[in-house]
Amino acid sequence: MRVKETMLDLVPYQPGKPIEEVKRELGLEEVVKLASNENPYGCSPKVKETIEKSFQDLAIYPDGYARQLRESVAEKLEVNVTQLIFGNGSDEVILILCRSILSKNDNIVTATPTFPQYRHNAVIEGTEVKEVPLVDGVHDLDAMLDAIDENTKMVFVCNPNNPTGTYVNEEQFKAFIEKVPEDVFVISDEAYFEYVEAKDYPETLPLLKQYPNLIILRTFSKAYGLASLRIGYGIANEELIKAVDPGREPFNTNTIAQRAALTALNDDQFINDCYNKNRTEMKKYEAFCEEFGYDYYRSQANFILIDLKVAGSEVFNRLLNKGFITRNGEALGFPTSVRITLGNADQNDRIIEELKKLHI
Ligand SMILES: Cc1ncc(COP(=O)(O)O)c(C=O)c1O
Numbered sequence: 001m002r003v004k005e006t007m008l009d010l011v012p013y014q015p016g017k018p019i020e021e022v023k024r025e026l027g028l029e030e031v032v033k034l035a036s037n038e039n040p041y042g043c044s045p046k047v048k049e050t051i052e053k054s055f056q057d058l059a060i061y062p063d064g065y066a067r068q069l070r071e072s073v074a075e076k077l078e079v080n081v082t083q084l085i086f087g088n089g090s091d092e093v094i095l096i097l098c099r100s101i102l103s104k105n106d107n108i109v110t111a112t113p114t115f116p117q118y119r120h121n122a123v124i125e126g127t128e129v130k131e132v133p134l135v136d137g138v139h140d141l142d143a144m145l146d147a148i149d150e151n152t153k154m155v156f157v158c159n160p161n162n163p164t165g166t167y168v169n170e171e172q173f174k175a176f177i178e179k180v181p182e183d184v185f186v187i188s189d190e191a192y193f194e195y196v197e198a199k200d201y202p203e204t205l206p207l208l209k210q211y212p213n214l215i216i217l218r219t220f221s222k223a224y225g226l227a228s229l230r231i232g233y234g235i236a237n238e239e240l241i242k243a244v245d246p247g248r249e250p251f252n253t254n255t256i257a258q259r260a261a262l263t264a265l266n267d268d269q270f271i272n273d274c275y276n277k278n279r280t281e282m283k284k285y286e287a288f289c290e291e292f293g294y295d296y297y298r299s300q301a302n303f304i305l306i307d308l309k310v311a312g313s314e315v316f317n318r319l320l321n322k323g324f325i326t327r328n329g330e331a332l333g334f335p336t337s338v339r340i341t342l343g344n345a346d347q348n349d350r351i352i353e354e355l356k357k358l359h360i
Pocket residue numbers: 036037088089090091092115158161162189191218219220221227230231232
């Protein structure tokens with residue numbers, strides 16, 4: 001049995017440890033997953049009713065074009081319905097883009113460390129991946145520009161970046177895209193958009209008119225709290241969306257996800273509340289790091305990467321034993337760090353108390 005050569009060096013995506021597994025292994029009653037940057041406050045309470053109502057339609061295929069959701073997102077973002085593509089999570093939009101755009105002799109440019117799915121999907125297409133190290137946790141856009149050559153098809157800017165939470169600002173992004181050749185796609189992955197506090201974070205939507213090579217990614221998995229339903233989307237110019245759409249499976253987003261996303265999209269109050277709580281909780285972690293002298297990246301997202309100066313696995317295991325699943329930085333390119341998704345106030349207080357015990 002032989003699979004594509006390009007698959008041979010790949011391993012499946014390594015998600016955070018599942019809650020049930022940790023409960024069983026450690027005999028814990030309460031386990032909280034703060035490993036995949038999900039929303040600790042769940043989703044808009046209005047979604048429950050929407051899902052209950054959808055029960056009667058389970059036997060019918062979904063609307064593959066996600067028309068209702070498409071219309072609402074288009075209205076909210078002030079773009080055309082034809083400028084959107086929906087995916088089974090923004091993960092799938094990345095996959096669709098890679099399968100539609102990349103071939104064997106091409107390359108992509110990404111930062112490192114960054115979200116691993118850009119690399120993963122490019123490798124499957126047999127495409128070379130040029131990885132440009134972050135500088136102080138931030139994309140080195142000049143070096144990324146230098147890495148672009150005549151075979152480059154896509155450049156990924158994860159903004160804010162996962163796992164650092166750092167961001168590229170408006171001025172830097174504009175100067176960058178201005179210099180990227182027109183035939184190279186710039187993907188601005190904005191999975192944590194709703195959490196961003198920085199006033200100079202780029203407004204990329206208005207840039208779509210000027211740059212037909214710009215693709216923006218957003219998701220309902222993070223602040224909207226719908227990670228398990230798998231729905232995210234890409235925004236780009238109409239011709240590009242039309243060209244990549246055949247790379248999408250016929251019914252790639254399901255009815256429940258589409259309707260839940262539509263309900264969630266209209267609950268601004270829920271998103272505002274989550275944003276405010278996230279910023280309040282972030283300050284607690286920052287204050288802890290300042291007080292105890294730990295390095296951390298100032299995060300615009302709902303997670304924080306902290307360098308606790310001991311092996312990431314040690315901190316990870318200590319928190320795991322207390323029922324908190326976090327991300328060991330060793331697997332993320334930061335061997336003495338952990339990445340913690342911000343939980344609710346009580347969870348964060350307990351984590352910080354535990355982290356204080358590490359300090360000698
Ligand atoms: C930067 C970034 N992009 C995309 C995704 C994928 O999100 P989803 O497929 O749930 O929309 C994630 C998830 O962790 C992420 O961190």
